[in-house]
Amino acid sequence: MNHFETQAIRNQTERTQFAEHSTPLYLTSSFVFDDAEDMRSSFAEEKERNLYSRFTNPNTTEFVDKIVAMEGAESGYAFATGMAAIFSTFAALLNAGDHVVSCRSVFGSTHSMFTKFLPKWNIETSYFKVDEVDLVESLIKENTKILYIETPTNPAVDILDLELMGKIAKKHKLIFIVDNCFATPYIQQPIKFGADLVVHSATKLIDGQGRVLGGVTVGNKDLMREIYLFARNTGPAMSPFNAWVLSKSLETLSIRVEKHCENALKVAQFLEEHENVEFVKYPFLKSHPQYETAKRQMKLGGNIVAFEIKGGVHAGRAFLDRIKMCSLSANLGDTRTIVTHPSSTTHGRLSEEDRLEVGITNGLVRISVGLEHVNDIIKDLKQALENV
Numbered sequence: 001m002n003h004f005e006t007q008a009i010r011n012q013t014e015r016t017q018f019a020e021h022s023t024p025l026y027l028t029s030s031f032v033f034d035d036a037e038d039m040r041s042s043f044a045e046e047k048e049r050n051l052y053s054r055f056t057n058p059n060t061t062e063f064v065d066k067i068v069a070m071e072g073a074e075s076g077y078a079f080a081t082g083m084a085a086i087f088s089t090f091a092a093l094l095n096a097g098d099h100v101v102s103c104r105s106v107f108g109s110t111h112s113m114f115t116k117f118l119p120k121w122n123i124e125t126s127y128f129k130v131d132e133v134d135l136v137e138s139l140i141k142e143n144t145k146i147l148y149i150e151t152p153t154n155p156a157v158d159i160l161d162l163e164l165m166g167k168i169a170k171k172h173k174l175i176f177i178v179d180n181c182f183a184t185p186y187i188q189q190p191i192k193f194g195a196d197l198v199v200h201s202a203t204k205l206i207d208g209q210g211r212v213l214g215g216v217t218v219g220n221k222d223l224m225r226e227i228y229l230f231a232r233n234t235g236p237a238m239s240p241f242n243a244w245v246l247s248k249s250l251e252t253l254s255i256r257v258e259k260h261c262e263n264a265l266k267v268a269q270f271l272e273e274h275e276n277v278e279f280v281k282y283p284f285l286k287s288h289p290q291y292e293t294a295k296r297q298m299k300l301g302g303n304i305v306a307f308e309i310k311g312g313v314h315a316g317r318a319f320l321d322r323i324k325m326c327s328l329s330a331n332l333g334d335t336r337t338i339v340t341h342p343s344s345t346t347h348g349r350l351s352e353e354d355r356l357e358v359g360i361t362n363g364l365v366r367i368s369v370g371l372e373h374v375n376d377i378i379k380d381l382k383q384a385l386e387n388v
């Protein structure tokens with residue numbers, strides 16, 4: 001099989017009679033049949049072909065095929081957003097009365113799904129904290145069906161041991177699902193460590209340029225079949241336009257992620273030396289509490305750096321106010337460097353106790369390091385830090 005970079009570029013929809021070099025955009029909601037028999041056998045799934053774009057479309061198929069290859073999966077399905085991928089995956093696989101075990105450090109809307117929406121169908125979730133992996137097995141019950149994690153976590157950039165989680169899931173016959181959004185398949189392939197399914201928000205580093213929303217689930221083909229049937233009937237499909245954009249983005253994923261990570265490591269090293277910084281969290285800094293695990297399962301450290309500014313909430317807000325070039329925005333994984341202060345913004349409505357459960361200290365600043373020249377990024381952070 002070809003290398004990662006080559007697959008990202010050369011896995012391509014079959015050329016049309018026009019012999020185009022780059023994949024065209026297939027903006028069509030449906031597809032035509034030759035005759036009654038062609039239509040019957042197509043709907044009976046006796047042949048693999050496109051019927052209707054809620055089911056499949058050449059652009060979404062190209063995008064999914066690339067992610068399947070990159071993650072070492074068997075099959076996949078593309079969704080309108082990352083949350084549509086996550087919700088549909090859970091909704092397809094769980095029955096009323098089932099139970100989920102998850103790390104507490106999950107994306108905010110995933111947390112809302114676990115605590116506000118899944119309970120409507122009598123599906124409960126038990127959480128463990130990132131430093132409580134010893135407790136995982138004690139949380140598993142007779143009706144537990146899924147073990148769910150994100151690594152690195154958002155926004156505190158903690159690392160969970162994929163191999164360990166994979167072993168626990170296997171021992172207890174759980175479906176092991178990993179949100180691999182922060183790492184991307186270029187840095188980490190959870191299926192190698194025992195994940196049954198991998199979910200992504202393609203909105204982040206996969207697009208990488210802050211343009212379109214998207215999500216994808218890939219993995220075991222029997223589980224994907226259930227997810228596909230759920231999605232094909234309930235309608236969370238990715239639009240062909242977004243799939244076309246995202247498939248193009250994948251062609252440059254490897255070089256973008258390499259540069260993001262190179263810049264992020266330099267930013268982390270700069271911050272670690274700064275007198276107004278209490279501590280820095282970056283997976284590939286030796287000071288990271290799970291540095292050894294990160295080195296084992298990740299090819300590079302990722303593009304997210306978290307640090308604690310001295311002076312708590314006040315200093316965090318003052319830092320944001322002094323930033324000149326970097327963007328204040330809720331997105332991440334963009335070419336543009338983005339800084340956020342979770343305790344006063346995205347997580348501002350949580351109590352301090354709840355924030356601390358996910359590692360959000362008062363002065364925690366999250367940086368999604370972009371692709372500007374690293375000296376310019378550091379210059380901006382430096383002047384903002386010096387004046388707080």
Ligand SMILES: *Cc1c(COP(=O)(O)O)cnc(C)c1O
Pocket residue numbers: 081082083084107150154179181182200201202203204213214215
């Ligand atoms: C953004 C994000 C999501 C949700 O993705 P959307 O595309 O915004 O729906 C899920 N998980 C993680 C880790 C994310 O960063």
